[in-house]
Amino acid sequence: MWIIRALAGPAADGQAAVPTGRFVAIVVVVLIAVGSTALILRERGRANPFAPPGREPAANDPVARTEPVPEPTPEPLADPVAEPGAQPEAGRPTAAPRLAVDYGTSNTVALMRRDDDRIRPLLFDASPLLPSAVHDVGGQILTGRDAVNAARLDPGRHEPNPKRRLNENSILLGDREHDLADLVAATLRRVADEVRHAFGVEPGPGTALTHPAAWGAIRRSILTDAAARAGLTDPVLVPEPVAAATYYATVLGQTLPHGHSLVVYDLGAGTFDTSVVRRDGDGLDVLAADGLDDLGGLDFDALVVDLVGAQVRARTGEADERWQHLLRPRDAAERRLARLLWDDARAAKEALSRLPMTAVSLPGLGVETHVTREQFEAAARPLVDRTVRATAAVLRAAAVPPDRVAGLFLVGGATRMPLAATMLFQQLRIRPTVLEQPEIVVAEGALHHIP
Known part of the structure; x- marks a missing residue:
């Protein structure tokens, strides 16, 4: 106032x-x-x-x-081997649509980079994973889920892993012999068809195709020939560990200085590969590579089936006849039940990456079993140890000093198992980098190698 x-x-x-x-x-x-x-x-x-x-x-x-x-x-795509923090060239023209395909042993993954620089995975039956399997029906080659479903009726005309047989000239499906490049082309053609369907554009020349670092000229030429038959002309071949290292440095933004190396641990559904990739000058070089063709995620699914089978035998006192029919199906009906069992085993393996215990239902038996993470990891430890020893051997072969190792990068769907990262760190003393979606790493890294 x-x-x-x-x-x-x-x-x-x-x-x-x-x-x-x-x-x-x-x-x-x-x-x-x-x-x-x-x-x-x-x-x-x-x-x-x-x-x-x-x-x-x-x-x-x-x-x-x-x-x-x-x-x-959206920011322009970075140079795959640019120094961390480097800015893209001013006024760079918008990139044309590009396609990268990771043709895997069990599954194929494809990513599309549109002219607005956005990256999208191609979906096949609502999944980014296209089974690499092929199946002959009257001379027509089915691919993906269609091939997997057809195998339940006639497994003799089915090949689940054509990539494992790239050292052969032809494959017999039922009573028909097929050129191997044609079978690979069938899967790649499915990818090209999905590009047209989902994006309304033709897959342009220069599609990036990944391959194991250890592949020689013959296998690479089969892949190139198959791509041409599928309409993917002038493909750019990118070694899988190089694509993974590119993703590590470019997409994740992790430091990979000149003269330093990245250890790539790739545990897929069908095979295991390990490599040491060094950044040298303006590129990435594979210093050493090795793998295990007889070990992959499917072998860990089999461990879950074995654990479930032990519980069945413990309940019945002897091998249950119905259980034996799930393991060795005799007709189409039993093959469908067996497929459900293996699907549930894979889901249980993935659940044990997050949970201490999970349930596994036995189709056709009306029985529900439980598997704990402790049980699974005890069974899986010898298999994981093989991959760790192979990785340590590759690191020794590359002769990289410890202070020149920039990191350890885990790719492939089976690396979701916590046991893999744990055992690697215990034995190599390198802290691993693990992702939520390790299946798409190689394909997305390959996108950055398209001119």
Whole structure:
């Protein structure tokens, strides 16, 4: 109230007037208060300046953004071997649609980079994993899930892993002999058809195709020939560990300095490969590579089936006849039940990566069993140990000093098992990098090698 009297002039009721100096101070304080209030109101809706970079404000943040956040413009793809933090060339033209295919032993993965630089996986029956299997039906070659389903009726006309047989000229499916390149081309043609269907464009020349680092000229030529038969002209062949190292440095942004090496541990569904890749100059070189053609994720599925079978035998006192028919089906109905058993075993293996215990139902038997992570890891340890010893041997062969090892990168779907990362760290003393979707790493890394 005395502030109002001061502004109104001398007091009319006999009280003393506010001194002039005090009046000026009061006006300054009032103006500062008003200005601060306006500033606070204006700053409402801005992101918290003290939040860490990249952190979105919380819903209850008192200065959280209230207006819609515009979608960021996609950044240009980085040079796959550029120094960390290097900026892309200014004014670089928008990239044309590009395709990369990781033709795997059990599954094939394909990714498309559109002209807006966005990367999307191709989906086959709602899954990014296309089974590499082929099946002959009256001379017609079925691929993917169609081939897998047809095998339940006539397994003699089925080949689940054509990639394992790339040292052969032909494969007999039933009573028909097929050129191996034609069988590989059938799967690659399925990929090309999906590009046309999903994106409405033709797969352009220069598709990136990955292959094991140990492949020689003959196997690489079969892959190139198959690509041409599928309409994928002038393919760019990229060694799988090189593609993985590119993903590690470019997509993940991990440090891979010149002269340093990355150990790539690739445990897929059908095979295991391990390599040492060094960044040298402007490229990536494979210093050493090895693998195990008889070990993959399917062997860990078999461990779950064995654990379940032990429980069945413990309950019945001897081998249950119905269980034996699941293991060695005699007709189409039993083959369908056997496929369900193996699908459940794979799902149980994946669940044990997250849970201490999981249930496995036995189709046709009306029995439910349980498998613990402890049981599974005890059975899996000898198999994982083989992969660890192979990785250690490759690292020794590459003769890379410990201070020149930039990291250990785990790719392939079977690396979701925590046991793999644990045993690798225990024996190699290198902290591994593990991803949520290790199946797409090689294909996405290969995209960055397309000119």
